[in-house]
Amino acid sequence: MSLCAECFNNGDHTGHDFNMFRSQAGGACDCGDGNVMRESGFCSRHRLKTGENVPLVPRDLLLMSEMVLPRFIITIIQYLRDGYTEPGEDAKSHLKEKDLQKVLQQLDLHISFLEELTKMGGAMRTVLTKILTNQQTFKELSMGQEENVYAKRSYEKYLSALKSSGLVSVEEKGAGAGATDTPAGAGALSLLVRVKLKAVHVFVWQEDQDGLQGVGQRKRVKLSSSTKDPSIMDTLKHKCFLEELLFWTIKYEFPQKMVTFLLNMLPDQDYKITFTKTFVQHYAFIMKTLMKSHESDTMSNRIVHISVQLFSNEELARHVTEECQLLDIMVTVLLYMMESCLIKSELQDEENNHHVVVNCGEALLKNNTYWPLVSDFINILSHQSVAKRFLEDQSLLRLWMSFVSFFQGMNLNKRELNEHVEFESQTYYAAFAAELEACAQPMWGLLTHCKVKETHEYTKTVVRYCLETLQMWFDTIGFVDEPALNQLTFHLPLHRYYAMFLSKGVKCQGLDLDSLLPDQEMLMKIMVHPLQIQASLSEIHSNMWVRNGLQIKGQAMTYVQSHFCNSMIDPDIYLLQVCASRLDPDYFISSVFERFKVVDLLTMASQHQNAVLDSEQERPMLEGALTFLVILSSLRVHLGMSDDEILRAEMVSQLCMNDRTHSSLLDLIPENPNPKSGVVPGSCSFEEMLSAVADFKAPVFEPGGSMQQGMYTPKGDAPYSERHTAFLSGVHTGNPWPPYKERTALHPCYKGLVRLLHCKTLHIVIFTLLYKIWMDHQNMSEHVLCMVLYLIELGLDNQVQDDKVEEVSFEHCHDSWFPGTSLLSNLHHVINFVRVRVPETAPEVERKRERERERETPASTSSESSTFGQNLREAQVFSLVAERRRKFQEIINRSNHEASQAVRPKSSSSRLLPPGSPPQLVTEILEIGESMLSLLVKLHQKLSGKQNSLSLSWLAEVDPAHHAHGDGLTAIERILAKAAARSRHSKRCLQEICGKVCPPIPPKKNSPGDKKSMDKEERRQRARERQQKLLAEFASRQKSFMETAMDVESPETDAVMEMGSAEPLDSEVLYDCVICGQSGPSTEDRPTGLVVLLQASSVLGHRCRSDTPKRLPTTDEEHIYPEDTCGAAHDVRLSLMQRYFKDSSCLQSVSIGWDGGVYVQTCGHTLHIDCHKSYMESLRNDQVLQGFSVDKGEFTCPLCRQFANSVLPCRPGRGMETGAWHAPSNKSMSTLVREVEDLQEQLGIFPAESNLSKEMESVIKDIKNTTQKKYMDYGKNPGSPDNDFLFMYSVARTNLELELVHRGGNLCSGGASAAAKRSCLNQLFHVLAMHMRLYSIDSAYNPWTRLTQSTHSRDTEYCDDERPEVPMLFRDVPSLLIIFILTMPQPLRKEHFTCVVKVLYSLQYTQALAALSVRFSPEERLAWSNTGAAKKNTPNSDKSWESLLGHVISELTKAKDVYDTSSEETLLSSSVWSPQSIEFSLQQFCLPFLRLSCLLQHHLYGDSLPGCLVEEEFSLLAGCLGLAGSAQSSAACLEWNISALDLISQWCSEVIALSDSPTQQSVSLLVQDPQWAAPRLLHLPDNYNTIFQYYHRKSCTSCGKTPKDPALCLVCGAFVCLKGHCCKQQGVCECVLHSQHCGAATGIFLLINASVIIIIRGHRFCLWGSVYLDAHGEEDRDLRRGKPLYLCEERYRVLEQQWVSHTFDHINKRWGPHYNGL
Secondary structure (H helix, E strand, C coil): CCCCHHHHHCCCCCCCCCCCCCCCCCCCCCCCCCCCCCHHHCCHHHHCCCHHHCCCCCHHHHHHHHHHHHHHHHHHHHHHHHHCCCCCCHHHHHHHHHHHHHHHHHHHHHHHHHHHHHCCCHHHHHHHHHHHHCHHHHHHHHHCCCCCHHHHHHHHHHHHHHHHCHHHHHHHHHHCCCCCCCCCCHHHHHHHHHCCCHHHHHHHHHHHHHCCCCHHHHHHHHHHHHCCCCHHHHHCCCCCHHHHHHHHHHHCCCCHHHHHHHHHCCCCHHHHHHHHHHHHHCHHHHHHHHHHCCCHHHHHHHHHHHHHHHHCCHHHHHHHHHHHCHHHHHHHHHHHHHHCCEEECCCCCCCCCCCEEECCCCHHHHCCCCHHHHHHHHHHHCCHHHHHHHHHCHHHHHHHHHHHHCCCCCCCEECCCCCCCCCCCCCHHHHHHHHHHHHHHHHHHHHCCCCCHHHHHHHHHHHHHHHHHHHHHHHHHCCCCCCCCCEECCCCHHHHHHHHHHHHHHHHCCCCHHHHCCCHHHHHHHHHHHHHHHHHHHHHHCCCCHHHCHHHHHHHHHHHCHHHHCCCHHHHHHHHHHHHHHCCHHHHHHHHHHHCCCHHHCCCCCCCCCCCCCHHHHHHHHHHHHHHHHHHHHCCCCCCCCHHHHHHHHHHHHHHHCCECHHHHHHHCCCCCCHHHCCCCCCCCHHHHHHHHEEEECCCECCCCCECCCEEEECCCCHHHHHHHHHHCCCCCCCCCCCCCCCCCCCHHHHHHHHHHHCHHHHHHHHHHHHHHHCCCCCCCHHHHHHHHHHHHHHHHCCCCCHHHHHHHCHHHCCCCCCCCCHHHHHCCCEEEEEEEEECCCHHHHHHHHHHHHCCCCCHHHHHHHHHHHHHHHHHHHCHHHHHHHHHHHHHHCCHHHHHHCCCCCHHHHHHCCCCCCCCEEEEEEEEEECHHHHHHHHHHHHHCCCCCCCHHHHHCCCHHHHCCCCHHHHHHHHHHHHHHHCHHHHHHHHHHHHCCCCCCCCCCCHHHHHHHHHHHHHHHHHHHHHHHHHHHHHHHHHHHHHHHCCCCCHHHCHHHHHHHHCCCCCCCCEEECCCCCEECCCCCCCEEEEEEEEEECCHHHCCCCCCCCECCCCCCCCCCHHHCHHHHHHHHHHHHHHHCCHHHHCCCCCCCCCCEEEEEEEEEEEEHHHHHHHHHHHHHCCCCCCCCHHHCCEECCCCCCEECEEEECCCCCCCCCHHHCCCCCCCHHHHHHHHHHHHHCCCCCCCCCHHHHHHHHHHHHHHHHCCHHHCCCCCCCCCHHHHHHHHHHHHHHHHHHHHHHCCCCCCCHHHCCCCCCCCHHHHHHHHHHHHCCCCCCHHHCHHHHHHCCCCHHHHHCCCCCCCCCCHHHCCHHHHHHHHHHHCCCCCCHHHHHHHHHHHHHHHHHHHHHHHHHHCCHHHHHHHHHHHHHHCCCCCHHHCHHHHHHHHHHHHCCCHHHHHCCHHHHHHCCCCCCHHHHHHHHHHHHHHHHHHHHHHHHHHHCCCCCCCCHHHHHHHHHHHCCCCCCCCCCHHHCCCCCCHHHHHHHHHHHHHCCCCCCHHHHHHHHCCCCCCCCCCCCECCCEHHHHHHHHCCCCCCCCCCCCCCEEEECCCCCEEECCCHHHCECCECHHHHHHHHHHCCEEEEEECCCCCEEEEECCEEEEEECCEECCCCCCCHHHCCCCCCEECHHHHHHHHHHHHCCCHHHHCCCCEECCCCC
């Protein structure tokens, strides 16, 4: 069911699971269709639709369209007829495609017109339907009347096109049997010409003559069944426009517009039915066209877009199945399609194999061309009524089984034994996909309808046909009883069909398993191939198939992979379990060991010869065989587990390995029969089960900045948590073994499976392996022991019910190995002697010779009996193969009596067993004298290293429950405990064994070997200790490095400062070079530099006044206005000044760098500048692809690998200004003012030419190159010194402001703020100061004099044409501070710094008063003016804001227009100003200046920044700066060196003198609010769909088109085209252009169609991730999963924080060049 976005949003879908997708081919919305969905789910518009309310359209209104449209449609059809040319040979096929495209382009407008008509509503669609389905109109217009020659010619073209469509003629031949002599099968058989193998043809015809159910006859069946109704032939003589339109749509390979038109008509019910029938009639033709097509992928998608709309409706599907034989057509067409690529199978007997399989190398399979047809077939089988019809039709089932048999045994692998395969074929992809899609998915579809008892007949029928087809398959491949060597196919769909229907019948329908099983002989055959696959899996993992290349490993992995295992390994294992439960257990076990090729290994001798395996392959193969037996005995997926239990087990095992995301869990858990349902079958939904076994861990951030997705982690009470606690508690010293879960009870039908664990053959194998492990024979491993012990435990846990009976029956042939089949009784049975065949060189032979020398041979009787025992023993283990063959014969002969008799004479077969084996094998008798119990006890002693590891007291208080988890010792203890608890005899034997105090017989080894192994162990131990020591040393080094070098928490740990404080006061600072490792001072000749990253930044410029971020517009009514940002406000201010004032003065009155300022940051590491140059040289010569551009000076810090692009030289000398520079002074204010003036008068000294000065110049050049030219030239004369001067001090301002922003916008947090990263401001100031000193300020224009002296006379001296200087009240005070500090000789005494701050504070305060006075109402102004006048004569009036405010008001009132204009503003602010609010406003106005001054002081003099509360910030900062104030009043901090009132009058007079300039502007310059909120990204909506719906169809503002990849700037909200060529300017795409304009080369863009964010930084870009996550905390990149996405506030905050702190380069690692193409 699919809905359009509009209907979906207008409906109520709370709690529903849905996927959103972008339809590529249009489609019909199912809303309003009662056949598809319930009415309650309709949207609000469709719910209202009732028949009575719909007004009828007046007949006259539609007359015109009824007249015109038939002719319009015939025009389209004639165009299509004329334009079509049949493709000739291959060379011309591409020309033909071009011609077709041309025709379609000509028709573009016509079809678009039809499409528009369909959107007009139901009435117009009804008219169109009438016309498209009217046969009479078609007849008249299509054939053309006599006089219309053109129409006739066009009709002939159409007929020839019809004829040349190959399939049509075949259908004609096949269906019209009377009209043609060709046999019905010939048409289909002609397709077999592509099979180049003669044998197949011979076989086909032979089979036909013999009348067997062969391929030939199947084809004949196919055609006769597909033409049950002769109307199929007639329908292709098209009867109406719709049919011919569809015909041409297919011929032209489904042009997109045509498909959209045909789909848009679907809401009309009559049309829907007619169109579906027409589609079905053309089905075979569609397949033929698809097979020929060069663009089969595109065509497939478009076919499915149509068919899914038609066949998803059950009513319609049933209707078409009944009327048009849809099922027959589909199966026939699929068979026909696959027949085109059959080859002879080479499985088993290559010469006599008559089976044909599909060739996986064919394009048909490689390109999944069959996919749309199979998809349709699966779709219609999902409807119960259709599936039942299919299951009831026996001829159809037969056909389908023959189709499935084409895949049986495909993609055969033959093991390469000599040299590596030259070309690794990748056909296995096609083979696995074909089996899954063409065989397994339809099977699951059918199985969903076989769940209830009523349908058990269907199951029986399918099982019967499966067995029939399997029998035929065994016959055609010539299979007898042994599989061919070194052959492997993973594809046995017939076996799997049989297995799954068997399982479903027993599990859901209560059928009796035996009634569905064939005879024993057939079961043996069925078992062979699945078992062969299991053995081959082990072979592949043992590297026996290594010469076949990597692809064979790929096949082994795919076979068990989660998407395939449900349909492949699970049915195979189940089938083997069924065989194991019904066949003789000894036969089955011996078959397993023979298939796994480890029979020769199962000998008690210490040496053996293996004909088929190398020694290094023996161990993995043995492990594989045992593991397989364990799986077989303990897996319950189809043997009793409910669906819920299966789901739970799958989830738990996935979560045990790793925490998982929701989507990866869905992906990793084997797919359900119907993967699209979203709910696993059974009562429990996926979500419920997930919440039961796992806890959700919300998305978090790792310290490195990498983003985690939402994860599910196991719950504490889940079974595996015990494992963790048991393992991690450190109780067990050895390696812990995997704990085994409780198994579900077996379904009664499969009880026979337990007999596997209670058969002598297995017990002999277990005994032998225990003995070998105890004796330390080669190729034994802990894993082998683990599996052997688990098999024993399984046997003890699953007792066979009829133990006693079996033991009695075996009494008479008392086998010297074991008396019966019960494991419990066999455990304590002692084996005394064993006869083995060993090479002459084996130690056993030596030992025997020694023994013979010592004493005579034993008495004849005992030797006879022992020999008898050995024969049997040897027969049992060595003649596993012979035993198997014998059992096979027995079963086939059905003579049970013979079987029991034939147990004895085994010696002869054993003698003959190893054919062609080397002659030096001799038979030896080994004295064993052990039982399984005694071997277990001895193994326990061996593992624990203690002689009496199991005492009698242990036995007394034994309890199996104590030994739940642990290592091998615990496992043995658990088994012994269970044996003792379940059998008194075993307990007695155990007591005897443990009671013997004699030490265990050590494995006999030569002493040199012993010593050797001791040495080896000792060496290992020492190596381990060395390794531990090294690791500990590394860890401590790493820790100390992290503490010193990487600490970003506190700015005090800045490398430079740290060194400064560590050194004595008068010594130079020493720097460590991270390249050469030397430590020393920075000198003129060999300067040291800080590793820095310079980047242009517009973060400050994007600040706003308001704290709440701007909202992203999601409707046409919403807008973002950029005028109120900091950058825009400063630009306006500067241009205003430049209109009225002298340019050079303007350029000293403001700061730039709000947009495009240069930010300097460092990792804190230093290096010699000459070392850096050689480092850069080596990077240039490095061929490795780096993520940065060395040519642009980029590199990574050699120590911490942080990205950098320049080196900032460190000034020689002390770090901080210490000693005398800090000394507090008692000089008066006026003295200090004079000293400062003198210092400013000193001329800048050009530094001597040295390496240091060169580096300082080059770094200034780097700083200038970092930003764009437009951000540096603000003066009227570009390139003038004034411009340079402005840019220099603005760099300092930008860095100070940004540090403030990083500290949270204030200094309340003090020095310990985590946001204050390592700072290089000290070095930066010195570099800037050196350059600024080169520009001396003309003393006549020096602002210092105007700040500190009364100069009334100069105001009138301007010439008329010369513009005045900027009045002091309009100037930016922090800019003046930086200018003064940087232009005075360095180092500067602190007292002079404080003096400058005090003088500038007075100016800032006066500006605050003036700005405040403008905001008063005229009445308030008058009142405050009078209050001030009254206070003027009081002492300390210059430190009282009342008197100063009154003075400012009275002065500025002289310029009348200053206060007149602001009347509108003041009317709005109706609040009354109280003294408290005035004091607060003044403090707020001055705070930004105080903060900057304090930061500057901190960096220049190393003063600490104490933390405080927000309310105390003003008084604390004033105290730090030495402004002698009290917390109560801001005015108390003022210190005037001349009369305050005179100075204020002078500053006000400068403003009054401007009365000719427009007033509004002068007021706006006066009312400058220095406070800005922190920079913020846009506020995004919570639901991503809101953004997507508005922007994905929005037109680009530049080109007016809808962009293919739309993107949004998250800083300013601009809508841009990603990679759009339409908006390119000078070869640069729009996103890159916008990043330069909006963020000075840093851009943050949200890609609308992908939900991810990309960052552009200069010439590089990276994918940042997504801030929108689904309900499970996961990203949905490219919106592939289509789940609803919601804003993750934490991620968005991190993104914002990285933008503000300029750390994109450091935190994101995957950068690449964008070449201006984004």
